[in-house]
Amino acid sequence: MQNLIAALLLAIAAAYLLLKWMPAAAREKIRTTCARHFPALAPRLTKAVEQTAGCGTGCSSCSSSTNDTCTSSSELKTVKLVRKLPN
Numbered sequence: 001m002q003n004l005i006a007a008l009l010l011a012i013a014a015a016y017l018l019l020k021w022m023p024a025a026a027r028e029k030i031r032t033t034c035a036r037h038f039p040a041l042a043p044r045l046t047k048a049v050e051q052t053a054g055c056g057t058g059c060s061s062c063s064s065s066t067n068d069t070c071t072s073s074s075e076l077k078t079v080k081l082v083r084k085l086p087n
Helices: 002-021 024-037 039-052
Strands: none
Touching (some): 024 039
C-alpha cells in the first residue's frame, strides 16, 4: 500500500513538472482536448491557464502578455562571468 501511495505521488509530481516546463502551445492543445472531452472542467482549465500566464511561465508568454513588468528595467541584472583559474 505504501508503494502504491509513493508511486501515485511520484506520478503526480512528474505530471506537474511536465506541464510546468512544457511549451505554451502544447499546454493549450492539452487544455482544449481535455475541455472537449470533459466540458464540466472547461471553466476550471481556463482559469488555471489565466493564473499561470506571466513572465516566468514559459518562453512564449511574455511576447503576447500585456503585463508591463515583463520588460521593466528593474528586473534587468548585470551578469559577470568569472573564469576559474586552473591550479
